[in-house]
Amino acid sequence: MDLPVDSPRRLDLFPAASGPLAIVxxxxxxxxxxxxxxxxxxxRFNNAPGFGGRAGVRVTHxxxxxxxxxxxxxxxxxxxxxxxxxxxADAFILPFPMLPAEQNRPEQVCWTREVLDLLAPLGKPVHILPEDLHRAARLRLAPVTTDPGPAGRPNPSTGFLVTLAFLLGRPLRxxxxxxxxxxxxxxxxxxxxAERAWFRQAEAAGHLRLHPCHS
Structure with a gap:
């Protein structure tokens, strides 16, 4: 399974995550x-339900x-x-690049500047996923999606984007x-x-292990 993007440059956004990695x-x-x-x-993601209990107590990102x-x-x-x-949390991830001002009106949808100001007092790293990562995500979902989304392109979830960001550039070893x-x-x-299908393909290739959910 080909995880790197379709160019010689690999996206390795989190090289420090070299040991056992859990995405929750x-x-x-x-x-x-x-x-x-x-x-x-x-x-972890957003409100991280179960944090501090059945979903564990550790969070690095x-x-x-x-x-x-x-x-x-x-x-x-x-x-x-x-x-x-x-x-x-030791660090934060913002999954969407900052929108130019002209694309963020009349109704504001991008809050990147505001959340950077909000998190600044904590003094912790903030990673913003680049457009290259979004392009790579759309390329991987397009062959298996039945709903292309707006402008004929798949609209990846935050979970998919972040998982792909960690997998790109991570050697199988x-x-x-x-x-x-x-x-x-x-x-x-x-x-x-389409996202489920891609996760299953990544699992079959040995890049991740998808643990089943329990209700």
């Missing part, structure tokens, strides 16, 4: 605390969606920085990435069936 989705009913916490690098209403809601929450998963809590369900604009 938000599907309900996850009960894998011991396995997740045993990883040297643990990636927290991905926060930086476009749309969820981030607008967080920015209005004066206690957002006090959330345990935010306080415990580092071992497969453990993917927990991926239910491939949610906002109907994402190509969930």
């Amino acid at each position: 989705g938000n599907a309900p009913g996850l009960d894998a605390a011991a396995a997740i916490d045993a990883a040297s690098c643990v990636v 927290l991905a926060l969606v930086n476009r749309g209403g969820q981030m607008r809601e967080w920015l209005r929450d004066p206690r957002f920085l006090d959330r345990p998963v935010v306080r415990c 580092r071992g497969p990435v453990a993917a927990h809590g991926f239910g491939f369900d949610g906002w109907p604009g994402h190509p969930w069936t």
